[in-house]
Amino acid sequence: MMMRRNIWCVILMAILMCSCKKSAKSEVKTNDDYKKPVAAASFRVVGYLREYNVVDGRAIQFDFSKITHLNIAFINPDAAGNFTTLDGLKELVTAAHAKNVKVLASIGGGLAPEYYTTLIATGSSREKLAASLASIADQYNLDGIDIDLEGHFVDDNYEAFVVAVKAALKPKGKLLTTAIATVYAAQYTNKALAQFDYINIMSYDKTGPWKPEKPGQHSPYSMAVDDLDYWSGTRGIAKERLSLGLPFYGYGFGSGVPEDMSFADIVKQYPGSENKDEVTVAAGGIMYYNGLPTIKSKTTLALQKAGGIMVWQLLQDGTGANSLLNIIDAEVKAAKK
Template sequence: MAVNNLNTIGLQDDQRAGFIENILSELRKYDLDGIDVDLEGSDIDENYEKFIVEMASKLHANQKLITAAVAVYYKNQFTDLALSAYDFVNIMSYDRTGPWRPDKPGPHATFTHAVEDLLYFGEERNIPKGKMTLGVPFYGYGYGPSLESKAISMSFDKIVNTYPDADQVDEWLLPDGKLLYYNGTPTIQQKTRLASQKASGIMIWQVLGDATGKNHCSKPSTRRRDKLL
């Protein structure tokens, strides 16, 4: 179960207990293992810490998990207490730029970004290796040919099924002059190795963007996992 795009009225003092009870009720109803909290931007407000700490206490008392999607671009909004309450922290190591930033074209999820993100949450925020997962993107963003051109997004599935050999690189020049940035198979392999060393594994956003057949991007990550088991 996920909590995202939330109207934060549910996090306020007079609403929080009831909201948490409703979440627990849904988890029981559908026999779910827990909840993933994906609150971003202004939704990470002054009520966030209380909401997370209180919900973690309630869920743990009922043998349920609580995880979160976090990113360095919201780093100053997360308190240490809130982060420590999670069972797993899924690091969104992508979207450093995107169609919402047409003035900042370029790669949005490099290997260097992944290294920096794991270092920040592991070393500066003291999150244990076993509680971190590294998020990898199964999509790309395209820009150009001018800054005034509308940027686009494209799933890994569409990229590799439209452009032969695109799975082996991290950028591709489209026929209309746009330059598409994404993670090819070698970069996913490299990030998976990094995650096996510095975290507990990877988180994929999202599986529906994966290709089918020999080009599916999850193959290198599962192959690496099988070697580790």
């Protein structure tokens, strides 16, 4: 009787150990788990449109079916922190919402007004600006606010400012997002970054007309890899919160080439350039940009290592077979199958 009981005990223990191993295996994530792509159904495609194209009506003519989020750049206050009425924005928001696209007002920009340093410098001015941003989000039925402050604007007051904006928007159920550049990485505190629902990485402008001594590709594939590795790896931000920024424009270096061109103008002026990342003009200068194959490769990368794509900016795109947005859309839809 004792022997039979011992045998059954051994069998029972073996079953329990196997069960525990299976359970532990299912709970512990492996490196391969972190390589799995973000669910394509929740993958963001964030596009920027210029504020003046809202006023001139070009923005409302855009086909919203290939994006999920639209940022209007840039809707900045005056030096006192007050916002003026933007004609056409309500109509644009209504049109975008009809296609299930969220719309955000983006503030700041690469050439942000210098008075932002004053607006975010003290508690009272920060709170006023935060309240004003929440107010315009309500006024235009926006889905949130996008903060694009760069360089010296990301100062000792930046963290307190984004905390204040988050506090003003959260009770309203509004999004708070940002556009960041890795070159300024040390200036963004972890607490500041934690305030954002998602983060658009400006993975471009590695060089440009402001660096004539450094000609070359301003948005190489390697930069996208490095940027995603830094923000998700070194800084520990969940990949679902990151959007990889893609340029729909190029920069020229050398003789006889413009300083910058939209992708639309590049493919019109230089047939066959859509499948390349650079084109040499007759006078010898070179225009550097991202062609169709590179945009496709970067989209595949983002599907694996990020939660979305960000585009600057939508109206610089080509059309039909030369549309970069069409390439992005095709890759995202293929991932959903």
